[in-house]
Amino acid sequence: MIVIVLGAPGSGKGTQCKEIAKEYKINHISMGDIFRKNIEQKTKIGVEAESYINEGKLVPDDIAIFTLETTLNNDIDLLKGVVLDGYPRTLIQAKSFDKYLEEKNLKVDKVINLTISDQEIVSRVVNRRICSNQECGEIYNLKNNPPKVDNICDKCGAKLIKRKDDNEKTALNRVEVYHAQTEPLIDYYNKKGILTTVMGMGNLEDTVNSIREILDLQT
Numbered sequence: 001m002i003v004i005v006l007g008a009p010g011s012g013k014g015t016q017c018k019e020i021a022k023e024y025k026i027n028h029i030s031m032g033d034i035f036r037k038n039i040e041q042k043t044k045i046g047v048e049a050e051s052y053i054n055e056g057k058l059v060p061d062d063i064a065i066f067t068l069e070t071t072l073n074n075d076i077d078l079l080k081g082v083v084l085d086g087y088p089r090t091l092i093q094a095k096s097f098d099k100y101l102e103e104k105n106l107k108v109d110k111v112i113n114l115t116i117s118d119q120e121i122v123s124r125v126v127n128r129r130i131c132s133n134q135e136c137g138e139i140y141n142l143k144n145n146p147p148k149v150d151n152i153c154d155k156c157g158a159k160l161i162k163r164k165d166d167n168e169k170t171a172l173n174r175v176e177v178y179h180a181q182t183e184p185l186i187d188y189y190n191k192k193g194i195l196t197t198v199m200g201m202g203n204l205e206d207t208v209n210s211i212r213e214i215l216d217l218q219t
């Protein structure tokens with residue numbers, strides 16, 4: 001099963017993708033995580049992507065496509081299934097991914113469109129904390145999914161950190177970029193008849209259940 005989850009930064013996309021990967025035992029590819037790892041290790045991709053990400057801009061298509069395909073070719077067994085988180089971000093990336101899959105006789109099975117209001121997005125981004133232990137990477141939200149102990153990961157006990165780019169200004173900028181560039185994707189996948197919209201405003205468990213109902217029909 002090949003699944004794409006669309007959703008603005010802060011829509012809870014990352015958390016939902018982790019749940020999907022666990023539930024259906026498929027790979028989880030987070031483009032954000034891949035770029036952050038490359039930036040940390042100062043790879044060629046990292047150096048090129050860093051300035052765009054820090055300004056809340058989209059990484060250019062050629063870099064994003066190259067990064068995704070390299071990851072898929074090297075690390076991922078597509079036949080086991082995959083949930084894509086943060087990719088594609090533009091129509092060019094979507095079409096290029098379709099072509100990549102077509103060559104392997106595969107296709108995107110389902111696209112989940114997670115929607116929440118812009119105001120809620122900014123509030124979530126500002127309140128987001130992530131586990132500093134990269135092996136864990138658990139995501140929290142001080143408002144709707146706080147850790148049991150302040151600033152400490154429930155799962156592994158490591159300290160929680162706030163990402164440098166998780167501030168209000170960058171969040172607003174990212175929301176704008178999201179609407180302008182990523183919403184044509186909703187149209188694209190809708191026309192293919194594989195898109196389902198899920199409201200991400202309720203509590204985490206409700207959203208997880210809605211997504212599960214949609215994906216159960218695919219398996």
Ligand SMILES: [Zn+2]
Binds near residue numbers: 131133137153156158
């Ligand atoms: Zn942790």
